[in-house]
Amino acid sequence: MWFKRKYNEYGCPMCGRLPVIKAWQTEKYHESRKVRTTLTVYRLQCPRGHISTSWFSHAALASRQWKELVDEYKGKDTK
Numbered sequence: 001m002w003f004k005r006k007y008n009e010y011g012c013p014m015c016g017r018l019p020v021i022k023a024w025q026t027e028k029y030h031e032s033r034k035v036r037t038t039l040t041v042y043r044l045q046c047p048r049g050h051i052s053t054s055w056f057s058h059a060a061l062a063s064r065q066w067k068e069l070v071d072e073y074k075g076k077d078t079k
């Protein structure tokens, strides 16, 4: 009997682990409006630190870049 290995397509290309979301809060001072706002940015990264995305204002955007990174990595790997 074959066991179809349940491999997550979008796990880290090096270790297969699912990415974790990192959130980071930055304060931004708006000179023109004299206000300070808090901005939360997100990125996805392999829990083992193999690859990571850039910081995005939305987790969904980071998740999209993660998929692109994985695809890109797989593309390079294929002959």
Ligand SMILES: [Zn+2]
Pocket: 012, 013, 014, 015, 016, 017, 046, 047, 048, 049, 050, 051
């Ligand atoms: Zn990894």
